[in-house]
Amino acid sequence: VVVRGKAAVPTLLVIRDGEITFEPAGELWGREIPETFDALKTKFGGKRDVGVSAIGPAGEKLQRIASVMNDRYHAFGRQGFGAIYGSKNLKAIVVSGTRDIPIAKPDEFKKICKAITDEYKKDLSIVARFFAYMGKPKGWLGWMYRLMTRLGMKVQAPTAAMRRMWSQRGTTAAVALSVENGDAPIKNWMGVGSRDFPLAKKGMKIDGKVVDKYITKKLSCGDCPMPCKGIVKVKSRNLTDVRRPDYETIVGFGANLVNDDIELVTACHDACNRLGIDAVSSSATLAWVCEATEKGILTAADLDGIEMTWGNGEGALLLTIKMGTGEGCGAWLGSGVQRAAEHVGKGSDDFAVHIHGGEPAYHDSRFTSLMGVTYIADPTPGRHTAGSASWNETFGAGFSLPNAAEKKDWNVKWKGTEGKGKAQALHSNAHQAMNGLGLCMFTMLTGRLPWADLLDAATGWGMSDADILVCGERIQNLRAAFNRREGIVPADFKPHRRMLGEGDGHLEAGPLKGIRVPLPVLRDDYYGSMKWNTTSGHLAKSRATELGMADILDGYLD
Ligand code: SF4
Known part of the structure; x- marks a missing residue:
């Protein structure tokens, strides 16, 4: 769906059985996400009949960290798409249909789906049970988590154990572990999780077991x-029917701000989802506020009376609400860390951690260098869900299209730089294929699914793993070409020194002590594997011809 131009008044775009109509949003404009969804479901149909994608007050006010919420609970958070909806006066897209979706080989499709479901639900062996148990963080195992990072030891749990763990806890299973082993950057990329937010005393207070x-x-x-997600209720905060906070939110509003109150973290998460702002960008902006306050650059007078110091969870909640509503200081904080620093000045841009305005997510490039490459080399900077070999680099996740590439090309060591550009290209292209197929990213983490078989049963196209991978590469090239058309060049995506382990980002304690990451070198290696010019970003004409894209990318080729 491509929406061009801007409606004269706040509008709903309604697609029913392929028929498109525009209806006035009326009183829904200004409403928060839950009310908006309830009203639209009542008007257009029940859960099974209608899909809704909508913005809250933040998107309407063009806050640059505004998200789009899908089907009430699911945030499309990064890159400010909520503001794009708002700029078009588009409150929501409502989609419903009564026709069947044609399946080329229905019996085969059902058979594959049943086999996959059975495999997910089968009983665990004793070994898998042991891994599923050990995979959940333990307060007494901090030494081991830190040591594994120091030594670059990858331990891959059996597929069945990963799936069980994921069904039970989803991403929340990784919170305390990641704060302790260095995966989670905290205190605006200056802190050391194991020192500033120790596992037994604080980390375990915000882990999945508590969230459960x-x-x-x-x-x-x-x-x-x-089913890796959940609905939670927090009596003390009067919260009911709230989507369970996940890893990024818990780290962002928790350890990152030195806040160990999971109920306050959940309240911040609820504010993000109700008002429609991105939890990563908003919590990263708050970490920058804490540092600016610590340095005496910001005071309560600048923040509508809120003294935003490390650990002030109540302050974080108040400021999150302001970012979502755009009121008071929320008007400039809601533009994200880059513009907030421009607004404040006084040298505060020095510690504004972002890549071309995109705040990096909560996976530290000093822990996983290839996530750092994704942050600075993917066309959508700062995102952790844009495709990376990071999961292979740090704990040995396999490649989802195994017949399309040799293991030596997609499998890398945790430490060092050898072969990483190629692996990054393979994994990120596969990731784009996965998005194009409408599959879930977590299937890349929790054991391979038969993508080619599923696709063939659904469409009859008969594509191989290699064909699918080429599609992913084409998608990635189109995404990159969008930036080229908009005049963005690779040098615009600069990593902050803390992401490189340089200057005050060179940590003196913890599992990431002394680590420096040659992100520019790794990025160039990735560019080389993609056949992209490191200066212009343009794709080599020879590769474009092989991909059948020379015409469509004309003007953006090397
Ligand atoms: S599709 Fe993915 S995100 Fe959704 S419930 Fe399943 S594992 Fe979780």
């Missing part, structure tokens, strides 16, 4: 056999 206590209902996308 608030869950009232498991939640999944469609009929997924690995």
Whole structure:
């Protein structure tokens, strides 16, 4: 769906059985996400009949960190798409249909789906049970988590154990572990998790085991056999029917701000989803506020009376609400860390950690260098879900299209730089193919699915793993070409020194002590594997011809 131009008044775009209509948003403009969804579902149909993608007050006010919420609970958070909806006066897109989706080989498709579901649900062996148990963080194992990072030891749990763990806890299973082993950058990329937010005393207070206590209902996308999400209730905050916070939110509003109150973290998460702002960008901006306050650059007078110091969870909640509503200091904080620093001045841009305005997510490039490459080399900077070999680099996740590449090309060591550009290109192209197929990213982490078989049963196209990978490469090239058309060049995506382990980002304690990451070298290696010119970003004409893209990319070729 491509929406051009801007409606004269706040509008709903309604697509029913392929028929497109525009309806006035009326009183829905200004409403928060839950009310908006309830009203649209009542008007257009029940959960099974209608899909809704909508913005909250933040998107309407063009806050640059505004998200789009899908089907009430699922945030499309990064890159400010909510503001794009808002700029078009588009409150929501409503989609419904009554026709069947044609399946080329229905019996075969059902058979594959059943086999996958059975595999996900089968009983675990003793070994898998042991791994599923050990995979959940333990307060007494901090020494081991830190040591594994120091030594670059990858331990891959059996597929069945990963799936069980993911069904039970989803991303929350990784919170305390990641704060302790250095995966989670904290205190605006200056802190050391194991020192500033110790596992037993603080880390475990925001881990999945604690979050579990608030869950009232498991939640999944469609009929997924690995229901990794949940709905929570927090009595003390009067929160009901709230999507369970996940890894990024818990780290962002928790350890990152030195806040160990999971109920406040959940309240911040609820504010993000109700008002429609991105939890990564908003919490990263708050970490920058804390540092600016610590340095005496910002005071309570600048923040509508809020003294935003490290550990002030109540302050974080108030400021999150302001970012979402755009009121008071929220008007400039809601533009994200880069523009907030421009607004404040006084040298505060020096510690504004972003890449071309995109705040990096909560996976530290000093821990996983290839996530750092994704942050600075993917066309959408700062995102952790844009495709990376990071999961292979740090704990040995396999390649989802195994017949399309040799293991030596997609499998890398945790430490060092050897072969990483090629692996990054393979994994990120596969990731784009996965997005194009409408599959879930977590299937890349929790054991391979038969993509080619599923696709063939659904469409009859008969594509191989290699064909699918080429499609992913084409998609990645189109995404990159979008930036080239807009005049963005590779040098615009600069990593902050803290992401490189340089200057005050050169940590003196913890599992990442002394680590420096040659991100520019790794990025150039990735560019080389993609056949992209490191200066212009243009694709080599010879590769464009092989991909059948020479015409469409004309003007953006090397
Ligand atoms: S599709 Fe993915 S994100 Fe959705 S419930 Fe399943 S594993 Fe979780």
